[in-house]
Amino acid sequence: MSGAPVRVMALWSPDWPVTAAARAAHVPPHRPAAVILANRVLACSAVARAHGVRRGLRRREAQARCPELAVLTPDADRDARAFEPVVAAVEELAPGVEIVRPGLVALAARGPVGWFGGEQAAAVRLVDQVAARTGVECQVGLADGLFAAVLAARRGLAVAPGDTPAFLAPLGVEELDREPDVDRSELVDLLRRLGLRSLGAFGALGAEDVASRFGADAVLGHRLARGLDPRPPLRRRPPEELAVEIELDPPVDRVDAAAFAARGLAERLHRTLAAHGLSCTRLGVAARTVGGEELYRVWRCAEPLTPAGTVDRVRWQLDAWLTRRRTSPSFVEAPSFVEAESAEPVDAHGGAVDRLWLVPEETVTAGALQLGLWGEVGEADERAGRALVRVQALLGPEAVVTAVLGGGRDPAERVRLVPWGDERGDGLPTPPGEAGPGTGSGRQAAGVAAGARRGGVRAGAGTRAVIDGPDRWASTEAAQRLGPAVVAVSRSTAPAGWPEDVVRRADRISAADPTGIEVQGRSTNRRRRPPARRSTGRTAIREPPPSWPGRLLAPSPATVPPHPLPVELLDAARQPVRLTAPDLLSAPPRSLVVDGGGPRTVEGWAGPWPLQQRWWMPNGVDGSRLQVACADSTAYLLLGRAGRWWVIGVYD
Amino acid sequence: MADAAVGDVAVEDARQVDPAGRLELARGVLRGLENRAAGGRPVSHPEADGRVLPVAGPLARLLPAGGLRHGTTVAVPKGPGSTSLLWALLAEATAGGAWVGIVGRPGLGLVAAAEAGVRLERLALVPHPGADLLAVTSALLDGLDVVAVAGAERAGVRAADRQRLAARARQRGAVLLALEPWPGADAELICTDAQWQGLGSGPEGGSGRLCSRRVRVRLRGRGVAPGGRHARLLLPGPGGTVGLGDAAVADVRRPPVPVAG
DSSP, rough: OOOOOOOEEEOOTTTTHHHHHHHTTTTTTTTEEEETTTTTTEEOHHHHHHHTOTOOOOOHHHHHTTTTTEEEOOOOOHHHHHHHHHHHHHHHHHHHHEEEEEEEEEEHHHHHHOOOOSSHHHHHHHHHHHHHHOOOOOOEEEEESSHHHHHHHHHBBBBTTTOHHHTTSSSSSSGGGGGGGGOHHHHHHHHHTTOOOOHHHTTTTHHHHHHHHOOOHHHHHHHHHHSSSSSOOOOOOOGGGGGGEEEEEEEOOOOOHHHHHHHHHHHHHHHHHHHTTTEEEEEEEEEEEEESOOOEEEESSSOOHHHHHHHHHHHHHHHHHHHHHHHHSGGTOHHHHHHHHHHOOOOOOOOOOEEEEEEEEEEEEOTTOOOTTTTHHHHHHHHHHHHHHHHHHOOOGGEEEEEEEEOOTTTTEEEEETTSSSSSSOOOOOOOOTTOOOSSSHHHHHHHHHHTTOOOOOOOOHHHHHHHHHHHHHHHHHHHHHHHHHHHHHHHHTTTOOOHEEEEEEEEHHHHOOTOOOOHHTTSSSSSOOOOOOOOSSOOOOOOOOOOOOOOSSSSOSSSOOEEEEEEEEEETTBOOOEEEETEEEEEEEEEEETTEEEEEEEEEEEEEEEETTTSSSSOOOOEEEEEEESSSSSSEEEETTEEEEEEEEOO | OHHHHHHHHHHHHTTTTTHHHHHHHHHHHHHHHHHHHHHHHOOOTTTTOOEEEEEEHHHHHTTTTSSTTTTTTEEESSSSSSSHHHHHHHHHHHHHOOEEESOOOBBBBBHHHHHOOOGGGGGEEEEOOGGGGGHHHHHHHHHHEEEEEOOTTTTTHHHHHHHHHHHHHHHHHOOESSSOOOTSSSSSEEEEEEEEEEEEEEETOOOEEEEEEEEEEEETTTTTTTEEEEEEEEOTTTSSSEEEEESOEOOOOOOOOOOOO
């Protein structure tokens, strides 16, 4: 048969993101761990799974099922970097290793099977080798074709030659959607609704029928389900001149510099490929070190690579090579690996990279990667991104920032500045240092404080408009005028650190909370996150918007000094105006002296509005705010605190 | 001949757009032809391509082109209301997908920006460019649609550098917004007669809150009557966005003064 795929051996390390993260964070393997993105479990260790933690769970729920769960943050770069020693270990025994993604490599089975005298022996040898060199557990699967081999590796099976369709047939169609890069959830959902629950049932359909009804992606899935190679076997052999290369002078030994070079290179590669009407599905990344050593690694992708995907892979690979010589701290517990490196000169990579080239190992005709019909839009974004990255290269990555609005009561604390290129907003991971002593309410309170400090709450523009408005203002103002008593009441109804699930899910509110306090009142002190985009099958109830009572309403000051400026507020007798109570001035202000300048006549003022927040912190910010308009038509927002006045906003 | 053919195509395209756009395009084509006919080095004029970045409605009535022309340099000198004016100028542009960079201006009230309608994810800030202000600004002019720059004086930018920046903006079709006096700017926007509303004063002191501010925005520059052009605006208006003041835009007519050219 023309489409008979080659025999592939897949080596799969289960839960790689968790393994890599746990090693980096020095979490012992017996402790349950999970990588959490945007408040959802992205991956969890086997120990955690035994405790009932599953992919897609909310963080709170996962921690409820398994209180000692170590919560780790996702980092694709780290995953790729930590995986490099595993690849190196496999490569010592078998050449031609392809990285499918961090955690999964594929290799042609013929070589190792022939050399070690049998599939079983080869698999055992590989697993042993990886375990001995790096201390990583992995499973091997053998089958015809990569797709089946990966599924076999997940089950630790060797499927006999020719048995692959039979092996695939009883498996569920959802196996088509296991690849994180490709989203086939819609197809899988559709097939299940049509009653095609197994790969065999799907594969039994005619290829023409699938193509005419479900589109190109389904044809690919159909080929996979029948145990054929995903792409028809007629592959174009890439001509040699498609490879692009760059000489790095001076040699590069830092990852960011190398990644910068890689970006230009990847773009060149894509231009060349686009000119030939091709796109790349297997990418070879090669580098030569100053010592004359040539490093080469092949990355394989399910989908044709986009320029951004290429840059990512090149960066991961360079990151791995460049950090390899320095013994990575995550692998100190594997002394054999260190010894191997120092003993064998072959492994003594290191030194700077002075030449870098990319080889498209396998190409397909570019169909899906055309620019959009109105391609200029994306182009402008890309151009802007390039300009900003250039400035970052000039001044450092922290010098170019974008703003994310968060929760808070003062104009300064409602803004969080994020370096350009970093993720904006969603899913703020709590750094381990800030999380406090991982137990009970102390941890949660610290989390709340951290959230408030960093503006962990994000208010949508639409929702804010609903809260704003004269009525809301009047009620807030009235509450403030009544003084601390009201605040104290709202405090008692708003305990810090309620478990998120209790508040978020309406059915549980009534169960856990017989008093039935309104949700909005409680939301004031709680750390809040935007609902995760990932669909987990369960519909989340829409959250009420965070309200932050006591915050100032629009218009906000157009200028916010980075540090509060000291001012003097004087009354008619040129005596300093003080706060006799949080909401009472000692005398009407008459003039304002800003930062040593001349006195300005105060024309009107509003306030003071007491501000009480973070009372649980030793250095909590208590004070009163006052709006002052001067005769020269400038207006200031002042904060009175500890007997002094500060400018925290200028309305200019 | 080739030029004429290009012009024909442009005019052909213009039939589909509204009359104002057609007029603008026709002017651009005419100017290009004039430049070439003059025989000298073709001087690309700010209006060469006739594209305009949209601004909020009340401001659009003030600006002659109805927005910020690509390739121009606009000065918004610091003063009462200048930062609010900056946000008002940027709001519509970012909402339409333009990228904006602000160089050399720490301490911006970004909440106010969001209230004015600026999309913060399209706003990049370089608060402390230091001595590299010139390099940073010209790098950003390459890629962004609007670049606002402040502190050029402090960073030692000379007159020749200013011209270079303006030329770069013109060449790239970006808008250079100077947040300080800028010799040679195509237009200058200044807020005057600012007056806050909503605060209690005298015996009613302490009541109310800052709600809105009436300002008179004055535009001076090319294509405007010699005395400038004024508009009364609410900047910011009650919700933080720019609002229309009570009086409409008025050209200030001065006694005719002989102007060269």
